[in-house]
Amino acid sequence: MKTAWLFPGQGSQAVGMGVDLATTLIGKDRFEQAKDILSWSVLDKCQGDETELAKTLYTQPCLYVVESILIDLLKDKGQKVDLVAGHSLGEYSALYAAEVFDFATGLTLVKRRSELMSEAAGGKMVALMKFERSQLEEAIAAIPDVVLANDNSEQQVVISGTPEAVDQLCSQVKSKRAIPLKVSGAFHSPMMAEAAAKFKQLLEEADFSDAKVPVLSNVDPTPNTSATKLKERLIEQMTGSVRWRDIMLALPQEDMTHVLEVGPGKVLAGLIKRTCPNIEVGNVRSLNDF
DSSP, X not given: OOEEEEEOOTTOOOTTTTGGGGGSHHHHHHHHHHHHHHSSOHHHHHTSOHHHHTSHHHHHHHHHHHHHHHHHHHHHTTOOOSEEEESTTHHXXXXXXXXXXXXXXXXXXXXXXXXXXXXXXXXXXXXEEEEOHHHHHHXXXXXXXXXXXXXXXXXXXXXXXXXXHHHHXXXXXXXXXXXXXXXXXXXXXXXXHHXXXXXXXXXXXXXXXXXXXXXXXXXXXXXXXXXXXXXXXXXXXXXXXXXXXXXXXXXXXXXXXXXXXXXXXXXXXXXXXXXXXXXEEEEEOSGGGO
16 A cells, blocks of 8 residues: 655635644644744634635645644654655645655745745636647647646646736637636746746755655656755746646556545545546545544
8 A cells, every 4th residue: 555645735725724733732833833934823814814815925824834734743643655746835745744844944935935926916827627638738839928837637727827818828728617716926837937036046045855755746747855856846836837637647657546635625636536546535634534
């Protein structure tokens, strides 16, 4: 039996997430540590207003903190993991789970990432459901300033770029549903280059260790444990595409029999069930799931 832990990213947040974790010693300690680093309370944001929690500035640190506590509790209960991956922001939780950096280093990076990404304006992101992939690929190749930001599954993607280019693509590609995302900028696209350049400096200075278990990165879903390599991949992540479909397809190739989605929501678990029907899937969202 081999188990992979997967960590959701922005969009999976929900009011009330992580609140029960504050009743544990590990959780209480982490929430206090986070308050010192962020100068605001993750617990307050998680119990507050949905619109406020959905702001990139708060969503990303809150998710990282909640997912990190769940990781610590799983390890405290003797749970073993063979492989990790995270969706966009979730990659930071995955690297924490693989002991590439400590909690504070990860949160400091996520804090700065959220600040830079929330400042990036002028872009648009749209999720497309049920479409003709060849038609989509042709449109992306033909239209400048639009990219495939998240390749989530065979039938679900997110496109990112200038509003004009994204609208043009949506008018050319037939899909069952096209849902504009409530984000400030064109994440995972070349439009994030300025933010990525500012972030790179902080990332390069951060202290990374070789991973204890292999990590599948968003921009390169091949298993790796090298601190240098994992940092390089993370530097590319802000402007690069989230290759989640490839990450899922790699799981059976790496002999994974079980997957645990660690964090709020069930989106990743649902995608795995449809893509890798032979893998057993579970969720750890709260203390009840232990």
